[in-house]
Amino acid sequence: MRSCSSPTRTACWCRRNSTSRPPARSCWPRWEFRMTSEVKPRSSRRWLAGVVVLLAVIAGVIFFVSRQGRPAGKAGGKGGAMPERKVPVLVETVQRRDVPIVLEGLGTVTPLATVQVRSQVSGRLMKLSFEEGQPVKKDQVLAELDLRPFKIAVQQAEATLKRDAASLRNARLLLERNLQLKEQQLVPQQTVDDQQTLVDQWLGTTGIDEAAVAAARLNLEFAHVISPVDGIAGIRQIDVGNLVTPQDPLGIVTVTQLDPISVVFTVPQDELERLHAAMGGKAPQVEAWSRDGAKLVSTGELTVIDNQVNATTGTLRLRAMFDNANRTLWPNQFVKARLTVEEKKDALVVPAAAIQRGPDGAFVYLAKDDNTAELRKVEVDLITGQTALMKSGLEEGDRVITDGQAQLKPGASIEVRQGRGIAGAQ
Incomplete structure (x- = not known):
């Protein structure tokens, strides 16, 4: 194993072998020096950045607190006072006068009569005798059906009545003869009774025939469709040539x-x-x-x-x-x-817009002579339209604020503008 006594060799050996195995003891001081020289500058920079950030935060907090603690009336100079802002308001004068009490409600215009004109008999529509959107009179003919079937029905009913009336006359004549013969004891009572029954039957038959004639004539009259009221004709619901019946849902026209x-x-x-x-x-x-x-x-x-x-x-x-x-x-x-x-009579009135509501009840703001606002509690009798009738709290001649109250507080400075007057607010 080579010695690391040479500084140059030691450094080279340490660099060469530091990753593979622990360095020799002779390399420790120099290796430690290299590690310290590489890590320490980075830690110093981080510590310095943290100190700068902390100082910036402290400075911001001090600035914010100093701004919040500054008096509202002071400006940024050497204690110069900023003039208080005046609130623009509209005012009206409290008056005494006669006030009509009016109730309001949303309503619907309703005609006294709306009639859907229908035919009362079935038939073919032959003629319309009105103009859409124009006035019509009561009993005016609006439409006409084909009259021929109804005229024929009248003729048939009248003919049947004549036939049965002739039979009735003949039965009466026979009854008179039988009564005479009965007095002479030539016919029995049964014959007289039978003839009387026959006369009564023909009387009933002729009564039915008369009713049939009246019905046929009425149907002929119904073939002329008339207006039951004076009014305005609407848009027609059917055209000439169509078959109409009493069951038609829309009828002929609405009056x-x-x-x-x-x-x-x-x-x-x-x-x-x-x-x-x-x-x-x-x-x-x-x-x-x-x-x-x-x-x-x-x-x-x-x-x-x-x-x-x-x-x-x-x-x-x-x-x-x-x-x-x-x-x-x-x-x-x-x-x-x-x-x-x-x-x-002689009610104390103000515009309803002057009345404000609060936890303690109704109140108004008054415009004082020194152009400041005064809060005053009031008692309202009633409000009709845009006018409020007062019970107490105000006197004639007081000036009440009707617009701009949302920005006011008692004693606030105001800039007065005259309103339209109570009459203009109605």
């Missing part, structure tokens, strides 16, 4: 009465007492508005309060009547009905 017309709408059942009080005098006024509430369509009167409450919805159905000569209301149209049930 709808449009003037007058009604609106059926619902209100909460809690308003029943107020409705009865309103119906005790003059009929309450009802306004029909477009579904979006932007346009007044017509004005009418309340006529009917339904006799039961809908148990599912807790609402009550009402019917109002409207003159509709100008055809502004149309069947099945949706409208917003506004029913005036009473009028509050």
Whole structure:
């Protein structure tokens, strides 16, 4: 075994044999030096990087804490104060005036009569005597069937009646003769009784014949299909030349009465007492508005309060009547009905948008003279439309904030802008 005393040889031998077997003792110091020289610089760099990261984290935490602890009114300079932001708001003035109490409900325009005109007899349709979408009058002929079969039936019934009436006259004559012979004791009583029975039979037969004549004439009349009401004719359901029967599901045409017309709408059942009080005098006024509430369509009167409450919805159905000569209301149209049930005299009113709700009840924000907001608790009597009637908490002339309350707190600075007024909010 070779000696490793030479430094050069030792290094070469160590490099050559370090992987195959443990180095000789003479190689240990130099081998240890090589290992230390290779590992130690890497550990130093990692330790230095960890220290840098730790210092960066500490610096960030100190910066964040110092920013959080700085007073909100201070700026980044030498303690300069930032002016407080003013919240833009709309205000309205509390007023006293007479306020109509209005109940609103979504309603449907309902005609007083919608008739599906059908033929009452079977036959071929020969003529239509109306124009689609045009007015028709009561008892106006709308359609005509083939009249020939019905005229023939009338003639047959009348002929049968004449024949049986002649037989009845002959039976009566024979009865009179038998009565005379009976007085002379020339015929037995049985003969007189038999003849009387025959007369009664012919009386019944002629009665049936008269009824048959009346039925045949009625069928002839039914061959002319008439309108049972005044109204507007719809789109025809059948064309000329088709066979019509009383069982046709669509009939010939639908006639709808449009003037007058009604609106059926619902209100909460809690308003029943107020409705009865309103119906005790003059009929309450009802306004029909477009579904979006932007346009007044017509004005009418309340006529009917339904006799039961809908148990599912807790609402009550009402019917109002409207003159509709100008055809502004149309069947099945949706409208917003506004029913005036009473009028509050000299009520203290504010826009309903000013009323806020909190854990302690209703409150409003007031605009003070120094342009700051004040929170005040209030008690609301009722809200009708976009107007709130107040019980307590406000006085006439107070300025209530109607927009921008979500950004307010008591004492906040505000920038006042005047609203549209209570009348404009209705």
